[in-house]
Amino acid sequence: MHKQGIKAWKHSLVFILLILCIGGLAVRHYLLVRKDGQMLGELARRQQQMTIIDPGRPGGIFIASGRSCTPIAISRQAPLCFVDPSLAPADQLDEICRKLGGILGKEAHELRGAITRRPNSRFVVLAKQISGEQAKAVKALNLQCVGVVHEWRREYPANELCATVVGFPPAPGVANTGAGIELTYKDLLAAKDGMMLSLTDAIRRPVEPLDDRRVLPEDGSNIVLYIDAPVQEALEKALAAAVEKHQAQWANGIVVDPKTGAIVAMASAPSFNPADYSSATPANRTNRAITVPYEPGSVAKPIFAAAAVEAGIVTYETKIFCENGTYVMPRAGRVSDHGEAHGWLTVRDGIVFSSNICMAKIGQMTGNERLYEIATSFGLGRKSGIDLPGEDAGIVRDLHKWNTYSTPRVPFGQEVSTTSLQLVMAFSALVNGGELLQPRVVNRVLDSQQRVVWQSERTVVRRVISEGVSAQTRSVLADVVERGTGKMARMNRWTSFGKTGTAQVPGPRGYEPGAYTGSFIGGSPVGEPRVVCLISVFKPKRAGYYGSTVAAPYVKDVLEQAMVYYNVPPDRPEGQERRR
Template identity: 35%
Template sequence: MIMDRFSTVRATLLLTILGVGLAGMCGRVVWLQTIARQQLIRSAERQQHRTEILSARRGSIFDRNGIMLAGTIQTHGVFLDPQFMLDHFQSENRTLNDMDAALRRLSALIDRSADELADIVAQRHEARFVKVAENLDDRQAEAVRRLNIEGVGTFPMGVRYYPMGSVAAHVLGGVGREGKGLEGLEMKYDSRLSGRPGYWRPMKDARRRPIGVTAEDYVPPVHGQHLVLTLDANIQMIAEQELSAACRRFRADRGEIVVMDPHTGDVLALANWPTFNPQNLNDSPPAQRRNRCLTDPYEPGSTIKPFIVGPALMWGVTRPQEVWPIPGKSYRSRYRSKPIVDVHHYGPLATWDILVKSSNIGMTMLGERLGKARLYQALSCFGFGKPTGIDLPGEDPGLLNPLPMWRDYSIPSVSQGYEVMVTPIQLARGFCVYANGGRLVRPRVVKGALDCDGAVVAADCHQTPAEWPQALESEAADQIRRILCDVPVRGTATKAQSKYWNIFGKTGTAHVSRGSAGYDEAGYTSSFMGGAPAENPRMVVAVIVHEPRQDLGYYGGTVSAPVALRVIERTLSYLDVPNSPQLELPPPAVASVLTGFDEKAYRNRTAVARE
């Protein structure tokens, strides 16, 4: 009886346990099929499908002749998947010693110690991707893959390199560690150069090995476009070499050169000194990486004078042979208490010689005749005070005060190249007007773009010559160019006279402003702008050297004119430009007309011009 009762209890208990177990299993099935279904599907997809980014290759940058200035080398990186590594070693019942041994084998191939790798796995045990090495070549990456360590993999990456080193560094700029453009063209055209990354989502087995991919799970990357520049690498090197030599010789603070084709606006060279290597941006201070050809305006001194005389000729305010009563080395303008002085004692000069000899007194007299409004209008014709629109970042508009801000003393100041500020690119652009018949070009450094297969996707996207404004009538522009041919022959730039080509140009020597402290009597900006050949200009060059040491020389004709001469001669020789015919200039203007100077007629002409 007792045994029967015990058997019944046991049977009941067993059935109860079986019933509870069966109910639990049914509940689990229901839960898996309903509540947890989507969660489990997503978890399975994460294990079987993992999206992997396919990097786009950054486009290259070439000069106008196809010489590579910036490119990308395909390398490899190494990553750890700490979570997968720990899970795998635990599931395989392998010890930590086994993992340490695997990490030691890996550390022998990359620049990381085994202890560092072990710390990464321990401290970032939930991470799925930790980069532990980069810039491995194909051989090194294959060696890592042959280790066959679970949770260790390689991935492709691109490294930017500059095969010509520091050449055109301020134009190119550079990229950061993550491959993003930080300065120059690399920053300006970052989206065009970067392209667009793709992705793929391969199905993987339990050991994370790809076993298949569908078409909809693969989007190929769109590689970046290539830029073709207007720069000529050979002319760029010429400019950089000559600028560096001059700045070192005269112990200058810094310097800039711009070389342009006056008929197209193409910038053939744009150089700053000191320079830097874009391969290692962090090795140079930010000030050294400034593209001062665009960012740092300065007072141009006497290089402003052709931009005043040209419009004056066009408006009929003066003529090349008009003689002005220069009263020796000093002149007191009614607009300024401090006397205006010339370097030399000239006496009466024609307008021609005022420009050739760079007479401050003569220019002040012309400025007085023009008045504030027409002085302002003259400089506005050449785009001063406004950005040129060059396709580089960071351009400064310079300074040309609005007319209401002008004072009477502005007339003698502006006439000598003070109280107005220009950048080297503005100066070069303005001088192109005298080389192309009076048109104000728009400078550019990008000629076009190619896709990754070499097909043209953008070409000559800037303004056409028909859209360029006529800053000056062609007759006046040609007159000024002819006058400026005399500057290297009988004027202030005899060190820019060439045996082979006729050069036209203008020197400038300006005191450096120290802000509220006034002008530094020992600090100078030495400059020269020129073009050649005068009979059919192929190039314009602007050379600016800041604060050369005074005891070594500081005049624009001493410091900058010889630099321009060497750049012009080397460039025209490289371009195989034929030598110029003999230059024919009139005799010194004053010698033939001095005895006929009529002071009363001069005063009447000046009075009429002011009206």
């Protein structure tokens, strides 16, 4: 009986202890749910889920090549290494950073700093654009807190082709960086990243995406330029040849469709590769065709002559006495024709043989106020509004700063500074029927589904001369090539027109001795101009410096290749092909 009582008492004690344990567990469960449930639930969720960035694809930049488009800036996927700091064990962090540093080529302390600065983040980038071998090595570490995903990397498959127009993208978070189309259209080209949540296994490998929590990426828009690849290649080849042969500091050029204002080629030499832009000098990254103004010299003569004809001040057959080569003016100094002793010349021949004295006298007939109006109406000293960054307005001084020295000199291209873009657009207005057009580089913008969302349109800024005077001016400029200073630009199969220019380079104390900018601007064919091309060569040191020598032959090469590319029928009269 006594033994049975003891046994019953033991059973009761065990039962009471069991009840107390269950009660304690219940209380603990209550406290966990009440006080720490949210924290523990969040911890469980973070251990079971992974946030994966789904990067959108940046838009591309394309140029024309026949009936198709050629990519000159595109994005391809490249591996990226990241870490999830919330899963990185603190006592193993140094060892993790040491291993990753050896693979990624970075210092361990640098990686540790990146991780510890953002302890609450789930996605800290350690290295971008790593190689395939590096990606495999990172994965082989089999670390729960480290992963590899892919991002889009910018590539330039055409290398230096069209580099100063395309430019390069701005550096993230760095002000005043980027250039060209990449900068102007950065917002359109940019993609919006998506995000995906995924369930993970014990070692943090994604196993099942949570589609209801996914945000899809948005790809960037694509930009299609008016640039024609074969014409661009011809222009770049010509500029490089001119710089090399004449040991020039630089050269730039533009080819434009004078009827529409579309820029079909634009380049500078020396240039750079956008894929490695940081190793290039700032000068070589500069689009000199729109950012570097210079005195145009004699290429400006047709602008002022045509405007004087339009105003009825002269005609192209008006005869002007050119003082046998030297013209001394009261309170205006001396103007010469650089060794040429011209007597009476028509205005036409004054342009054909590039007489400074002829243009000086036209300036005196015209007067400063009207000369100023001519310069500004043709777009000199004003930004054109081209869709590229960094355009310079050039220099046309305010009228009250002009004096009696300005009157004879502005008409032959002194005392004003223009960019190549301003010159080529003004010249296009001379030969396209008299309309100054806004230049355009971008043809259209396409969304990620290749649908046109924006299309460029021809824009007339103003009419500067009549169609009749424009036709007369083309005839005069054709004579420049046939029998004047532009003979080096004469083609065998097509008619052409143009004007030479040789300008002194201004310095801090007047013009620099022996420093010139040699230019030629011309187009083809004479009847219906398809293209106009300008090439300017800055400070040539060898084999001449006149525009007729350092620029005209290269413009001819570009025009010939453009005529072939655009399938322009030869229009030179039969029997003149071989005559020089």
